[in-house]
Amino acid sequence: MYVCICNALTDTQVNRAIQSGCTKPRDVYSACGTQPQCGRCVETMVDMLKSAETGTPTGCSVGASISAVAQPAE
C-alpha cells in the first residue's frame, strides 16, 4: 500500500525506516531519500510511528474511507 503518493513510498518502505530508528515523519522522508511534498501522508506516518511504539498493528484507514465513500446513498 502506498503511504506517500507524492514520493511513491510504500508501507514496507516506511516500516523499514521506522525499524531502522526513525521516530518522526521527517526522519522517514530523509531515510527514504525524499522530502515531504503535500504533507497528506504525515498523519498516516504518525499513526504508523505510534503503532510501532506501542506494538499495535495499524489499520487501513484509507481503505475504510474509500469503502465509506463507495456506499450508495439511500
Ligand code: FES
Ligand atoms: S502524499 Fe506524502 S507528501 Fe504528498
